Structure formats: C-alpha cells, structure tokens
Amino acid sequence: MKKILLAIDGSETSLKALEKAIEIAKVFDSKVVIMSVVYEQPIYPMPGAIIPPDLAETRKETLNILLDSTRKMTKHLKEKFTQNKVETREVVGRPSDEILKEVNSGDYDLVILGSRGLTGVKRVLLGTVSGKVANNSEVSVLIVK
Template identity: 30%
Template sequence: MYDRILVPTDGSETAEKAIDHALDTAETCGAEVHALYVVDTDSMSLSLGAEQLDRIEQGQYDQMDDVRERAESATGYVADRASERGIVAVEHVSAGKPHAMIAEYVEDNDIDLVVMGSQGRSGIRRALLGSVTERTLRSTRVPVLVVDARGE
C-alpha cells in the first residue's frame, strides 16, 4: 500500500509522536521512511541577517553549526529509530517555507504518505501562527496522517 513514507520533523515531542506512527506504518507495509527537516526561512529571517539567510536558502546551512546540529539531530533520530526496527531511512534537509518544501519533497521523491504531528491549536493562536500541518494538507495530493500530540 505504501512504499515511501515521509515524516517531516523538527525534533520536537510533537514530531516524535508522529515518528512512532510513521515507523509502525512503515513496518507494517514494508516501506522506507524519509525524514525531512525544513529550515524555516520565514521564521529565521526575523533573527538572522540577510547574508546568513541567503546562505540557508542556497542550502549552505552547514556553515551554521546550530542549524546543522538541529537538522542532523532531528533526522538522525528518525534514522536511528528506523534502523533499530530494520526499516530503511532516508535523511534530507531543505530550506524554505515548511509546507511548500514538504509538498515539493513529496512530488520529487514519489512519497505515498505523509505522517506529521499537530499541536492542536485552535482559535486566535491558530489564526495568528498558522499551521504547517494544515497548509501541508492543502498543498499535497497524497494522504496525510495527522497525529494529535495532545493525546496518547
């Protein structure tokens, strides 16, 4: 049913809950798991200078130790957990708007399923902050399994 499952991760507890579901599904289907970390250039533009932001958008985040470490830690966590279960894992880091980069990765890598977490925000916080999960649902044509991080 599914051959390639994408799990976008930022290293948060919300992402970890989605990772568990992605690995369970991959194990059941014999699928490989793709771990994607997106450096959110919109949110970073507020704290970085133009030169640093340009480097990130060109994929040169390696020179920025903290960004590189977060990305490697987040995707490495998925790869390690997958390896423990005998699941093939692919790690990838990109930069841009998270929902757009997720949709692009889905298309470029023939992904069958996206598994991602949601904080379950509502009301004004959701309206002001937006939702990467919600935008991803509208940006891709493959099924998206949304894992509610509030529940067990």
C-alpha cells in the same frame, strides 16, 4: 504503502508522528524519508533602515548551526527504525512549502507529521504547517496529535 514522508521538527507531536511512522513502515515494509525543514525568517527592514553589513554573515553562520543540529537530530531518529530503507533530508525554507515540494515530486504514498496544536485566533491568523500540507498535498496525510 511503498514510500512515506515523515516531516519532523523535534516537537513532542512530531516525535509521536515518528512512532506512528515506525509502526506503519514496519507493517508495510515501507521506505521512509525523514525530512526536517529549517525555517529562515526573512528580513523585512523598515524603509530607510540601515542593515548592519555583518548581518548576512551572522545569519549564514546561524543557519549553518541550525542545519548541523538538524542533521544530527534526523540521523539520531533514523536509528530508531529497524529496517534499512530510511533516508534523511534537511532543507532550508518555509516548512509547508518545502514539505509540499518534496511530497509532490517524490512518489510518496503517505505523509506523516505532527500537529502544532494552535487554537483560536493564532490558528486563524497563522495557519499551521500540518493544515497547509493536508489541504495541498497530492497524497494522503496523517496528522498525529
């Protein structure tokens, strides 16, 4: 296992995935890429709705704040690894799509991510990032609960 993608969102299960990634990377002396995706919720205005002109600027400012916070988080998590072969990536987009784009273009051997823990109707209606990644990844996926 030469290269591992660790998808992190700061949740409790993703921090458990971090611990598992540290363990596996240590055993196999793997390179690890810590990835976090900031989800920018699309705006779907009602027909005829008036969108305030400053909304785009406010969204951009908010996105920059979220990206800065995400960079700080991944930098902090990177320090938990003892080996030097760790990189971070922070991107904007739909989490499952961005993770799959990275996995399928990055020569990875394994993806590690936490489960979100949705159950029942929410799981059927919303799906999960981990489920979408597991079902569409070209490499093995380890989902940590």
